[in-house]
Amino acid sequence: MLKFLFKRLLVLVPVFFGVTLVAFGFIRVLPGDPVEVLAGERGVSAERHAELMTQLGLNEPLWQQYLNYIGDVLQGDLGTSLITNRPVAEEFFELFPATAELAICAILFAIILGIPAGIIAAVKRGTLIDQGIMGISLAGYSMPIFWWGLLLIILFSNTLNLTPVSGRLSFLFEVEPVTGFMLIDSFLSDEKGAFKSAMHHLVLPSVVLGTIPLAVIARQTRSAMLEVLSEDYVRTAKAKGLSPLRVIAIHALRNAMITVVTVIGLQVAVLLAGAILTETIFGWPGIGKWIIFSVFSRDYFAVQGGLLLIATSVMVVNLTVDLLYGLINPRILH
Amino acid sequence: MKKTLLALSLGLGLAVSGVAQAKTLVFCSEGSPEGFNPSLYSAGTTFDASSQTIFNRLVQFEAGSTKVVPGLAESWTASADGLEYTFNLRKGVKYHTTKDFTPTRDFNADDILFTFNRMWKEDHPYHDVSGGDYKYFGWMSMGDLLKSIEKVDDYTVKFTLNYAEAPFVSNMAMDFASVLSAEYGDELAASGNKDDIDHKPVGTGPFVFKSYQKDAMIRYTAHDDYWGGRSNIDKLVFAITTDANVRYQKLKAGECHVMPYPNPADVAAMDKDPEINLLRQEGLNVGYLAFNTEKPPFDQKLVRQALNMAINKQSILDVVFKGAGSIAKNPIPPTIWSYNDDVKDYDYDPEKAKAMLAEAGVSGLKTNIWAMPVQRPYNPNARRMAELIQADWAKVGVEAEIVTFEWGEYLKRSKNGEHDTVLLGWTGDNGDPDNFMYVLLGCDAAKDGGNRARWCNEEFDSTLRQAKKVTDQAQRTTLYEKAQVIFKEEAPWVTIAHSVVFKPVRKEVTGFKVHPLGSHIFYDGVDLK
Numbered sequence: 001m002l003k004f005l006f007k008r009l010l011v012l013v014p015v016f017f018g019v020t021l022v023a024f025g026f027i028r029v030l031p032g033d034p035v036e037v038l039a040g041e042r043g044v045s046a047e048r049h050a051e052l053m054t055q056l057g058l059n060e061p062l063w064q065q066y067l068n069y070i071g072d073v074l075q076g077d078l079g080t081s082l083i084t085n086r087p088v089a090e091e092f093f094e095l096f097p098a099t100a101e102l103a104i105c106a107i108l109f110a111i112i113l114g115i116p117a118g119i120i121a122a123v124k125r126g127t128l129i130d131q132g133i134m135g136i137s138l139a140g141y142s143m144p145i146f147w148w149g150l151l152l153i154i155l156f157s158n159t160l161n162l163t164p165v166s167g168r169l170s171f172l173f174e175v176e177p178v179t180g181f182m183l184i185d186s187f188l189s190d191e192k193g194a195f196k197s198a199m200h201h202l203v204l205p206s207v208v209l210g211t212i213p214l215a216v217i218a219r220q221t222r223s224a225m226l227e228v229l230s231e232d233y234v235r236t237a238k239a240k241g242l243s244p245l246r247v248i249a250i251h252a253l254r255n256a257m258i259t260v261v262t263v264i265g266l267q268v269a270v271l272l273a274g275a276i277l278t279e280t281i282f283g284w285p286g287i288g289k290w291i292i293f294s295v296f297s298r299d300y301f302a303v304q305g306g307l308l309l310i311a312t313s314v315m316v317v318n319l320t321v322d323l324l325y326g327l328i329n330p331r332i333l334h
Numbered sequence: 335m336k337k338t339l340l341a342l343s344l345g346l347g348l349a350v351s352g353v354a355q356a357k358t359l360v361f362c363s364e365g366s367p368e369g370f371n372p373s374l375y376s377a378g379t380t381f382d383a384s385s386q387t388i389f390n391r392l393v394q395f396e397a398g399s400t401k402v403v404p405g406l407a408e409s410w411t412a413s414a415d416g417l418e419y420t421f422n423l424r425k426g427v428k429y430h431t432t433k434d435f436t437p438t439r440d441f442n443a444d445d446i447l448f449t450f451n452r453m454w455k456e457d458h459p460y461h462d463v464s465g466g467d468y469k470y471f472g473w474m475s476m477g478d479l480l481k482s483i484e485k486v487d488d489y490t491v492k493f494t495l496n497y498a499e500a501p502f503v504s505n506m507a508m509d510f511a512s513v514l515s516a517e518y519g520d521e522l523a524a525s526g527n528k529d530d531i532d533h534k535p536v537g538t539g540p541f542v543f544k545s546y547q548k549d550a551m552i553r554y555t556a557h558d559d560y561w562g563g564r565s566n567i568d569k570l571v572f573a574i575t576t577d578a579n580v581r582y583q584k585l586k587a588g589e590c591h592v593m594p595y596p597n598p599a600d601v602a603a604m605d606k607d608p609e610i611n612l613l614r615q616e617g618l619n620v621g622y623l624a625f626n627t628e629k630p631p632f633d634q635k636l637v638r639q640a641l642n643m644a645i646n647k648q649s650i651l652d653v654v655f656k657g658a659g660s661i662a663k664n665p666i667p668p669t670i671w672s673y674n675d676d677v678k679d680y681d682y683d684p685e686k687a688k689a690m691l692a693e694a695g696v697s698g699l700k701t702n703i704w705a706m707p708v709q710r711p712y713n714p715n716a717r718r719m720a721e722l723i724q725a726d727w728a729k730v731g732v733e734a735e736i737v738t739f740e741w742g743e744y745l746k747r748s749k750n751g752e753h754d755t756v757l758l759g760w761t762g763d764n765g766d767p768d769n770f771m772y773v774l775l776g777c778d779a780a781k782d783g784g785n786r787a788r789w790c791n792e793e794f795d796s797t798l799r800q801a802k803k804v805t806d807q808a809q810r811t812t813l814y815e816k817a818q819v820i821f822k823e824e825a826p827w828v829t830i831a832h833s834v835v836f837k838p839v840r841k842e843v844t845g846f847k848v849h850p851l852g853s854h855i856f857y858d859g860v861d862l863k
Contacts, residue, residue, distance in 0.1 A: 032742025285549030
């Protein structure tokens with residue numbers, strides 16, 4: 001197990017450097033320099049422009065800028081945001097828990113509904129139930145997030161008055177951020193009703209963000225289950241007279257799970273991409289919205305630092321998924 | 335579960351609409367502030383969250399107008415040559431007490447020196463804090479303008495200028511001139527936490543900063559000892575909501591009381607909503623098309639006039655502004671004093687335009703129209719506007735290609751004069767005509783590129799320079815009226831439109847006024863029923 005972990009970590013080193021290069025290059029490929037964007041219609045004189053570029057280290061040759069960046073990253077310094085003048089890492093970690101909380105709830109929603117739906121569709125293959133589940137999941141997969149979010153807000157928040165429109169917590173509650181996870185912080189606070197309010201604020205964003213992963217998980221579970229259900233050992237298990245529930249839950253599902261876990265792992269990137277839109281619609285203070293704002297305002301340091309941290313978190317999740325394989329099927333470790 | 339949800343939502347609804355006793359006003363602001371020191375930043379979002387709530391200035395704009403009224407200065411005088419301004423400061427003004435700072439003295443002249451010297455003097459201990467880039471101080475050329483700032487006594491400050499600049503007093507009312515606390519600065523310097531001055535703000539304004547969660551919420555409480563009287567609103571909350579559709583949904587659901595920047599498509603529905611008061615006012619802005627007068631044939635007045643006549647502005651107003659705008663004939667909006675209503679705009683007359691182009695010897699002209707890639711109040715859809723102009727010009731035999739770039743690139747290239755004609759606009763900073771005409775059309779601006787027409791007319795420029803020197807408003811008005819006549823005759827721009835600003839406010843809010851400079855002010859008579 002340790003050897004396996006070490007090998008996987010070793011592979012991450014070149015990936016990490018690749019990511020720094022992409023993060024560094026991405027924002028510089030875009031036209032428009034940050035000083036001009038910041039000045040807008042009011043403009044900035046040529047002298048002041050040169051002065052600011054020097055101050056920001058942006059007039060040095062690209063390779064030198066990259067080396068400076070890598071040097072700083074290795075020392076744990078991701079730079080300072082051009083817009084807010086605050087350390088990029090500080091801004092990121094202030095917003096990251098909100099995205100993480102939303103992503104966790106969305107993926108839980110997708111798993112809890114997706115896996116049983118996939119199993120049912122596989123077991124009831126070819127029936128109306130199967131077609132219904134697959135039809136709905138196709139619709140879910142094709143759903144434009146922005147439209148879907150607004151539709152749910154209009155229905156549940158405005159027409160039925162069941163959920164709040166946006167935000168993480170009602171303004172009536174003042175919860176001190178401790179962990180940054182609103183569910184935990186509101187639970188720990190003395191404010192009565194804050195936890196419930198935090199839960200209610202999570203419902204719609206989780207459903208919206210979880211819709212595409214839910215569809216993917218349901219479809220993958222179905223096909224993995226179909227494959228496994230036609231294996232000889234399943235037929236043997238059935239022939240031995242085991243109950244259908246035992247055959248599906250113990251024998252088939254465990255092997256089908258390898259594919260499903262892979263797919264769930266891959267959904268992390270989907271969730272982070274979806275978070276950009278979901279966070280915008282629901283006024284969710286997370287990193288998706290922040291990174292987009294940073295790209296538009298050509299905040300070089302926020303973009304390169306933010307992308308690096310996002311990529312690192314995806315790598316950590318993928319590593320965890322790899323380790324999970326080992327737990328599900330120990331043969332992989334060898 | 336459903337019952338609980340319903341009960342909770344109802345509870346929330348009641349809480350928002352029925353907070354009459356607690357008086358909490360929720361403003362669905364459009365974004366996060368860049369920080370909490372208005373001198374370092376340039377976004378209206380930042381000003382709403384800092385200068386308009388936490389801080390005061392020597393003089394201020396009256397809510398709902400561009401009239402300059404006393405602020406931290408009770409009165410002021412200007413010397414006859416317009417080079418010296420003496421401000422008499424208000425006594426008994428209290429700074430906020432926060433969890434990090436307890437003031438031991440009232441506001442005085444030291445605070446004025448601290449505030450302005452920080453921006454102006456490079457050797458000031460706070461100059462380089464938070465990046466040290468004081469945008470509006472630079473844009474308003476304050477560094478060149480100021481000769482000295484002296485403390486005459488604890489409650490008198492004298493500003494001496496290098497040259498006469500009549501808009502100086504209006505500049506002092508701008509957000510960047512918000513007054514900080516020198517005592518707080520000293521305390522932070524002693525404890526090695528200088529940066530906190532810009533993130534944990536302390537001011538003299540009507541609201542005390544309480545907490546901020548990026549992209550989520552800003553909280554304020556009323557300043558009990560405010561010199562202008564305690565605010566009617568006990569608690570002010572900015573619920574940051576970037577999407578205009580969602581802001582509208584929140585307003586309808588009663589989750590906020592006031593929202594800025596509605597979608598033009600929602601305006602008609604808002605107008606009919608019995609829960610909402612739709613306030614409107616002409617914006618302090620102008621959208622224009624500038625001819626690059628350095629490039630032929632746009633160096634000919636006759637060609638510029640002809641192309642002015644070839645554009646059907648009414649159709650632009652209907653299609654691009656969807657009625658939420660008014661045709662512009664002058665480079666300043668009608669809400670600014672000295673607006674010359676006697677100026678006659680060029681009528682839409684393609685036939686006459688054709689004849690004038692022929693007279694100028696121009697035929698088969700091929701040119702370009704630059705269209706901005708971003709939405710602005712003065713131009714909600716530049717691409718569409720460019721298409722309409724392109725079609726109009728085609729009717730008089732002018733073939734125009736539409737060009738666009740990424741925003742930063744667009745600004746840079748148009749500043750360098752790479753365009754033939756360019757769409758752009760301006761939103762006023764201080765309500766002074768100089769802030770439009772000199773900045774956008776003066777000869778200095780033609781050199782540095784801010785004047786996209788690159789047009790330098792001696793008579794026009796000397797009129798503006800003269801208007802800078804006199805402090806008497808009646809005299810200045812006459813000069814600016816004359817400048818507008820010259821501008822129209824010379825036609826360096828096609829003046830297109832001034833936008834109309836809409837502000838949907840829930841019915842329970844009283845006394846809220848649309849501010850022509852775009853700020854959102856929750857003091858000065860704002861209350862909840």
